[in-house]
Amino acid sequence: MTYEVKSLNEECGLFGVWGHTDASRVTYFGLHALQHRGQEGAGIVANDSGKLNGHRGLGLLSEVFRDDRDIDRLTGNAAIGHVRYATSGNGSIDNIQPFHFKFYDGDFALAHNGNLTNNRTLRKELEQNGAIFHSNSDTEVLMHLIRRSHHPEFCGKVKEALNTVKGGFAYLLMTEDCMIAALDPNGFRPLAIGQMQNGAYVVSSETCAFESLGATFVRDIQPGEIIILNDNGYTIHRYTEDTVLQICSMEFVYFARPDSNIAGVNVHKARKEMGRRLAIENPIEADIVVGVPNSSLSAASGYAEKSGLPYEMGIVKNQYVQRTFIQPTQELREQGVRMKLSAVRSVVEGKRIVLVDDSIVRGTTSRRIVSLLKEAGAKEVHVVISSPPLKYPCFYGIDIQSRRELIAANHSVEEIRQIIGADSLYFLTEEGLINSIGLETTAPYGGLCMAYFNGDYPTPLYDYEEHFQKTMEEHTDFFEVCKAVPQKN
Numbered sequence: 001m002t003y004e005v006k007s008l009n010e011e012c013g014l015f016g017v018w019g020h021t022d023a024s025r026v027t028y029f030g031l032h033a034l035q036h037r038g039q040e041g042a043g044i045v046a047n048d049s050g051k052l053n054g055h056r057g058l059g060l061l062s063e064v065f066r067d068d069r070d071i072d073r074l075t076g077n078a079a080i081g082h083v084r085y086a087t088s089g090n091g092s093i094d095n096i097q098p099f100h101f102k103f104y105d106g107d108f109a110l111a112h113n114g115n116l117t118n119n120r121t122l123r124k125e126l127e128q129n130g131a132i133f134h135s136n137s138d139t140e141v142l143m144h145l146i147r148r149s150h151h152p153e154f155c156g157k158v159k160e161a162l163n164t165v166k167g168g169f170a171y172l173l174m175t176e177d178c179m180i181a182a183l184d185p186n187g188f189r190p191l192a193i194g195q196m197q198n199g200a201y202v203v204s205s206e207t208c209a210f211e212s213l214g215a216t217f218v219r220d221i222q223p224g225e226i227i228i229l230n231d232n233g234y235t236i237h238r239y240t241e242d243t244v245l246q247i248c249s250m251e252f253v254y255f256a257r258p259d260s261n262i263a264g265v266n267v268h269k270a271r272k273e274m275g276r277r278l279a280i281e282n283p284i285e286a287d288i289v290v291g292v293p294n295s296s297l298s299a300a301s302g303y304a305e306k307s308g309l310p311y312e313m314g315i316v317k318n319q320y321v322q323r324t325f326i327q328p329t330q331e332l333r334e335q336g337v338r339m340k341l342s343a344v345r346s347v348v349e350g351k352r353i354v355l356v357d358d359s360i361v362r363g364t365t366s367r368r369i370v371s372l373l374k375e376a377g378a379k380e381v382h383v384v385i386s387s388p389p390l391k392y393p394c395f396y397g398i399d400i401q402s403r404r405e406l407i408a409a410n411h412s413v414e415e416i417r418q419i420i421g422a423d424s425l426y427f428l429t430e431e432g433l434i435n436s437i438g439l440e441t442t443a444p445y446g447g448l449c450m451a452y453f454n455g456d457y458p459t460p461l462y463d464y465e466e467h468f469q470k471t472m473e474e475h476t477d478f479f480e481v482c483k484a485v486p487q488k489n
């Protein structure tokens, strides 16, 4: 499902290129393929023989870069870019990346995907020592740490800074003569290197951007690695050996594009396998299988294939709804005006439906979809979810940081079934999810972060520890919430 329906949001997407005469345009198209990772702002900084120039703004990429002139201005052979969804810092222009820092001894640009768990402590210390911040995003902390390092070499300063920040981070940094990509010691967020036909190297949050540029995949950046790209190609360095692979499992379930590969696993195939395992774990007597567009379609096809039930398009999504500011009135809603999803009456009428969705966050969307299908004449709606119940907050870059917001943290499966109005409700098990993704590793939980489901956080929570303890005591009654929430579109 798209961000505007689910309210479960990815933080950001990174893209960079080194060694292409039209670097900013390549970066634009790379970011275009990553737009699903952030829609609140976008920016590109280009490097023209050591002179950095940038353009950034609020909104979708197409709103920030309105015509060719915005790109043509950003001349040079290298560039980094960013699409943003704000989880740290607010949505003001000050927080739109890449940040472009200007110093007496040279400029650099910086972009970040993730969330630092010790940001508050570091920022306080830095400010007490005279640092001035221009944004309230946690990204700027890295710049101050690099500038304050006493290491004689730039790479050494970056390594020192990376060993000081904690949490989830993928960074792209560009100086006058190189580009640096770095990943946190757990590799929460994906980051990969590709190569274009003319030999230029590209770095992207997701490999789908390589496909759209005709670039070939070179390698994933590993936890604890720093990759330095310059006119001589790229070199691999490490800033720590203390690493444990724990890729965010929600990248596979929901965030990443199905045509991306993460750690060698295709996202569509992993989702399809989740659907197949759901069918094995939860066989249901029904007539058709329907997936919630778009991110649940792969899992729905897997469920249909394994169960032998026909896969049908029982729900369609309006692809153009995200920039609509005019909302229907309550009266129009009551007349059935729905903007995002519609049931296909001729498909669902009189049918017993297995409805496949990727996750349930607050439950309000699931409740809406079930009632949509029932209003269109569905006889039964059995909901199967291709991930385990979301019970714990995320502190590594996703915008759910409180248990209050998660229906499964507050209610049993049977209670959730009642709240969303389904005839039955099943979730994929943790084991089912790990095996569906099937990373080749001996790391715990099959190399995945499963904290959303089991509260086993791969790192100490640092500044969030107190908040986490507090949120464990919070409770929300979603029976009451659902009564209060109007049937929004």
Ligand code: SF4
Residues within 6 Å of the ligand: 188, 247, 248, 249, 250, 251, 393, 394, 395, 396, 397, 398, 449, 450, 451, 452, 453
């Ligand atoms: S807590 Fe959840 S969303 Fe956050 S990194 Fe772990 S699996 Fe991903």
